[in-house]
Amino acid sequence: MIIFMSAGCAARSTYRPGPEFLKALLESLHACESTYVDLSEVTFFGVAGAEALIQARDAADLHHAVLRIDGSARVQRVLEMLRLSGDFEFCA
Helix, strand or coil: CEEEEEECCCEEEEECCCHHHHHHHHHHHHHCCEEEEEECCCCCCCHHHHHHHHHHHHHHHHCCCEEEEEECHHHHHHHHHCCCHHHCEECC
16 A cells, blocks of 8 residues: 655545556646655565656656655665665655
């Protein structure tokens, strides 16, 4: 389960991974100044998840929005292996 909250917009949404999540996340990044994605309980994170975060990162850059991720050790490890961990802002 993935939760994301958007500052500047009254939204808190819960999704299972998949196209609906990515669509809602991209819409949030387009409309809101800051989006927080809670991936702390993610137990499997693969290529599709990494691709979704890359698209979200690019959308955040395009719309001058902030994307913050609370990632599990697994999420952070995959991004490190792909040499992408420096591209994201992680919550402590």
